[in-house]
Amino acid sequence: MSFELTSENYYSDIANYEYMSVSQFKDFAGTYGKVGCEECAMAKIQGKFREPNRTALLEGSYVDAFYEGTLDKFKEEHPEMFTQKGELRSNFAKAERAIARSMRDPLFQEYMSGEKQVIMTGELFGAKWKIKMDSYHPGKAIVDLKYMQSLTKFGYVPDIGYLDFVRYWGYDVQGAIYQEIVRQNTGKKLPFYIAGISKEEAIDIEVIYIHDNYLQEALRRVETCMPRILEVKSGKVKPERCEQCLWCRDTKVLRGAIGIGDLTASL
Ligand SMILES: [Zn+2]
Numbered sequence: 001m002s003f004e005l006t007s008e009n010y011y012s013d014i015a016n017y018e019y020m021s022v023s024q025f026k027d028f029a030g031t032y033g034k035v036g037c038e039e040c041a042m043a044k045i046q047g048k049f050r051e052p053n054r055t056a057l058l059e060g061s062y063v064d065a066f067y068e069g070t071l072d073k074f075k076e077e078h079p080e081m082f083t084q085k086g087e088l089r090s091n092f093a094k095a096e097r098a099i100a101r102s103m104r105d106p107l108f109q110e111y112m113s114g115e116k117q118v119i120m121t122g123e124l125f126g127a128k129w130k131i132k133m134d135s136y137h138p139g140k141a142i143v144d145l146k147y148m149q150s151l152t153k154f155g156y157v158p159d160i161g162y163l164d165f166v167r168y169w170g171y172d173v174q175g176a177i178y179q180e181i182v183r184q185n186t187g188k189k190l191p192f193y194i195a196g197i198s199k200e201e202a203i204d205i206e207v208i209y210i211h212d213n214y215l216q217e218a219l220r221r222v223e224t225c226m227p228r229i230l231e232v233k234s235g236k237v238k239p240e241r242c243e244q245c246l247w248c249r250d251t252k253v254l255r256g257a258i259g260i261g262d263l264t265a266s267l
Pocket residue numbers: 036037038039040241242243244245246247248249
């Protein structure tokens with residue numbers, strides 16, 4: 001029986017086994033801001049490791065759920081967002097203010113007025129891919145919503161220098177894959193935008209166009225990484241450990257004493 005991808009099983013282990021996704025690609029290959037870990041990526045696919053429900057992720061999902069129109073259901077599913085008195089905890093109250101701020105802006109609303117959470121699949125670099133778009137304007141644009149610490153702070157990358165948050169967190173890869181999968185489904189190559197809201201005290205909002213040359217560069221990076229990822233994912237080669245992530249820490253077995261210099265070797 002062949003597997004059929006739906007919104008219900010989109011994030012399931014079997015869907016992640018059958019399809020590549022941008023976040024799975026980043027699990028394997030990493031971004032400038034976070035090293036990849038093949039063994040952790042495999043552990044996730046095999047259901048052996050789940051990202052702990054980090055508050056920052058939940059805050060992002062809160063804003064996503066609002067724009068998708070599913071906030072009531074989301075609140076029911078996450079009672080941990082409320083105090084014992086039944087009030088929203090402060091960081092989610094802040095997310096409410098961030099949403100309200102973005103609602104005041106007509107341009108932001110226009111970009112966020114597309115079809116919500118649209119799923120598409122395609123084939124690229126020897127694998128099947130799945131994407132889920134926050135705000136899809138058929139024939140016009142692909143928009144992804146980001147609720148970020150800051151839209152303007154740079155991330156530092158050794159040997160490269162300072163990078164904008166888009167490339168630091170691999171959102172250029174996301175744009176590249178989304179653009180290509182939409183093109184395969186519709187024949188149209190659409191511009192990719194990020195509708196960003198910051199978590200700063202003075203909330204910042206922006207609609208950011210990610211130029212196609214960045215997307216092309218990102219797509220080439222994906223192409224370079226895919227042969228290795230597919231070999232690991234299919235079990236042909238043993239996954240490498242990064243020795244830095246939560247999975248690697250949790251599963252590490254000491255083989256002997258290390259030297260003092262080894263403590264900072266990864267810097
Ligand atoms: Zn690791």
